[in-house]
Amino acid sequence: MVFFVTPTKRRPEQKADLTRLGQTLAHIPNLFWILVEDAEGPSDMIRDLLDRLKMTQTSAHLAVSTPEKMRMNASDPNWKLPRGVEQRNAALEYLRTNHASWHRGAVYFGDDDNTYDWRLFDEIRKINRVGVWPVGIVGGLIVEAPIVASNGTVTGFTAKWKPERPFPIDMAAFAVNLSLIVENRDAGFSFDVPRGYQESHFLTSLKLSRNDLEPRADFCSKVYVWHTRTEKAQLSKKDLQRTLDPAQLSEPERNAIA
Amino acid sequence: MVFFVTPTKRRPEQKADLTRLGQTLAHIPNLFWILVEDAEGPSDMIRDLLDRLKMTQTSAHLAVSTPEKMRMNASDPNWKLPRGVEQRNAALEYLRTNHASWHRGAVYFGDDDNTYDWRLFDEIRKINRVGVWPVGIVGGLIVEAPIVASNGTVTGFTAKWKPERPFPIDMAAFAVNLSLIVENRDAGFSFDVPRGYQESHFLTSLKLSRNDLEPRADFCSKVYVWHTRTEKAQLSKKDLQRTLDPAQLSEPERNAIA
Ligand SMILES: O=c1ccn([C@@H]2O[C@H](COP(=O)(O)OP(=O)(O)O)[C@@H](O)[C@H]2O)c(=O)[nH]1
Ligand SMILES: O=c1ccn([C@@H]2O[C@H](COP(=O)(O)OP(=O)(O)O)[C@@H](O)[C@H]2O)c(=O)[nH]1
Ligand SMILES: [Mn+2]
Ligand SMILES: [Mn+2]
Numbered sequence: 474m475v476f477f478v479t480p481t482k483r484r485p486e487q488k489a490d491l492t493r494l495g496q497t498l499a500h501i502p503n504l505f506w507i508l509v510e511d512a513e514g515p516s517d518m519i520r521d522l523l524d525r526l527k528m529t530q531t532s533a534h535l536a537v538s539t540p541e542k543m544r545m546n547a548s549d550p551n552w553k554l555p556r557g558v559e560q561r562n563a564a565l566e567y568l569r570t571n572h573a574s575w576h577r578g579a580v581y582f583g584d585d586d587n588t589y590d591w592r593l594f595d596e597i598r599k600i601n602r603v604g605v606w607p608v609g610i611v612g613g614l615i616v617e618a619p620i621v622a623s624n625g626t627v628t629g630f631t632a633k634w635k636p637e638r639p640f641p642i643d644m645a646a647f648a649v650n651l652s653l654i655v656e657n658r659d660a661g662f663s664f665d666v667p668r669g670y671q672e673s674h675f676l677t678s679l680k681l682s683r684n685d686l687e688p689r690a691d692f693c694s695k696v697y698v699w700h701t702r703t704e705k706a707q708l709s710k711k712d713l714q715r716t717l718d719p720a721q722l723s724e725p726e727r728n729a730i731a
Numbered sequence: 732m733v734f735f736v737t738p739t740k741r742r743p744e745q746k747a748d749l750t751r752l753g754q755t756l757a758h759i760p761n762l763f764w765i766l767v768e769d770a771e772g773p774s775d776m777i778r779d780l781l782d783r784l785k786m787t788q789t790s791a792h793l794a795v796s797t798p799e800k801m802r803m804n805a806s807d808p809n810w811k812l813p814r815g816v817e818q819r820n821a822a823l824e825y826l827r828t829n830h831a832s833w834h835r836g837a838v839y840f841g842d843d844d845n846t847y848d849w850r851l852f853d854e855i856r857k858i859n860r861v862g863v864w865p866v867g868i869v870g871g872l873i874v875e876a877p878i879v880a881s882n883g884t885v886t887g888f889t890a891k892w893k894p895e896r897p898f899p900i901d902m903a904a905f906a907v908n909l910s911l912i913v914e915n916r917d918a919g920f921s922f923d924v925p926r927g928y929q930e931s932h933f934l935t936s937l938k939l940s941r942n943d944l945e946p947r948a949d950f951c952s953k954v955y956v957w958h959t960r961t962e963k964a965q966l967s968k969k970d971l972q973r974t975l976d977p978a979q980l981s982e983p984e985r986n987a988i989a
Binding site: 485486488489490492493496497500588589590591607609610613614615616618631693694695696699701702703704706707708709712715716722723724725726728729730 | 743744746747748750751754755758846847848849865867868871872873874876889951952953954957959960961962964965966967970973974980981982983984986987988
């Protein structure tokens with residue numbers, strides 16, 4: 474089973490992004506989608522989407538708000554604070570409580586606006602403890618990729634940004650075995666780590682080191698995931714305000730975003 | 732049959748966008764994808780994608796360059812010149828030559844970075860001559876939608892930008908019957924029209940008027956397509972240059988974009 478964990482934030486493009494992602498995931502066999510909304514409670518929009526995609530039985534729909542102090546303003550550059558920390562931790566707790574007994578389970582963190590080639594899921598299924606692969610257009614590069622020696626071990630990384638990180642890779646670059654999450658009950662994400670260290674913090678908290686990395690996607694030569702980002706809608710301040718209160722929206726406006 | 736016409740431009744995010752779009756289209760019944768590359772010739776990347784998606788028999792893969800004079804620089808704002816004119820015209824010619832005899836065919840122009848809810852294709856199939864529907868996050872608005880009177884006719888549009896256009900709607904907002912394209916052999920797109928008038932020019936060249944518009948998507952109350960845009964990759968000048976010559980790229984770099 475592949476557990477695909479998606480933190481997701483309310484914004485005008487959210488429904489479009491989740492529709493596109495949900496349609497990508499809907500026909501993948503043995504996939505379980507854990508959606509964690511950055512919100513006080515689960516939305517009808519996402520419930521209806523899962524229903525429409527016939528994924529109600531193969532998904533969990535959770536919600537937990539990012540604490541006030543750690544929430545960004547619309548005008549903040551999006552790297553200012555870590556994103557999805559509480560949401561991914563909620564998914565880990567959910568997995569420990571509800572799915573601990575799966576014999577073969579892989580956990581992957583898949584953001585709502587990335588692009589996933591269907592072949593990625595075959596690679597995720599192949600991991601033993603922790604698999605890694607390249608990610609396209611991320612970190613200001615055409616690709617960030619693990620460097621693999623001819624004996625098949627990972628000897629380095631192409632990342633240019635903070636290459637001194639224990640694991641200089643993106644959240645989309647790895648998957649881990651569910652058993653590691655169950656065994657390491659305190660493992661997770663944290664607001665208390667330097668910028669860019671979420672992945673390293675998490676993998677380290679699973680007691681993994683670089684030696685454990687299993688290169689996938691044809692020895693890390695193939696790209697099956699891209700860190701695409703959806704442009705923010707160019708709305709007026711007034712319209713942006715109106716998106717927060719469905720009662721103020723016309724029927725097609727409401728349907729476009731909620 | 733739904734003929735889905737996609738002009739597509741080479742750029743670092745193109746492979747990601749087409750992968751995501753192709754996976755959205757692959758399982759739609761009775762859909763024929765006409766991809767027209769803005770390039771001298773068809774690329775292996777797109778041929779391989781169609782092959783992988785098992786769409787070789789249900790697609791056409793064409794290529795025609797935008798004329799030198801009409802090509803934009805990477806630094807130009809993307810509204811500076813019309814996009815996809817030659818490519819969409821090539822698709823129309825291809826349809827007239829190869830598919831003129833379909834009894835029920837609908838032609839839709841679907842850009843490579845928009846988001847399509849699967850339900851859109853059912854609406855496209857329902858059209859007689861020309862169908863219209865809302866488009867999410869476009870033109871600086873939450874939604875651009877035709878306004879439908881209680882008797883089911885289109886009486887106006889919510890577009891704020893150049894509302895005086897004959898058809899103030901986006902390329903994603905309509906589909907037309909194939910027979911109109913066959914009957915009006917000169918109909919098409921043009922570099923010679925004011926900004927924002929491509930849709931109006933095309934629909935007028937099919938001898939359509941506002942009275943002909945058939946509102947779909949539950950009387951234009953539902954949104955099944957969003958004018959999403961993929962952020963440009965933040966590459967250095969040197970890397971951007973390198974993307975133009977595959978010989979200069981590492982294997983994962985090449986695989987990320989080509
Ligand atoms: O305050 C936030 C910001 C983001 N996200 C989610 O966290 C993931 C990563 O965020 P984003 O795509 O904005 O970051 P980037 O692509 O720049 O890493 C996405 O699935 C978002 O929907 C969230 O849950 N809360
Ligand atoms: O020089 C160009 C620019 C764009 N396109 C294609 O035309 C469509 C619309 O372009 P874009 O998405 O850049 O425009 P916008 O979303 O701003 O209308 C897309 O499928 C592009 O790949 C093209 O064929 N040649
Ligand atoms: Mn993202
Ligand atoms: Mn576009």
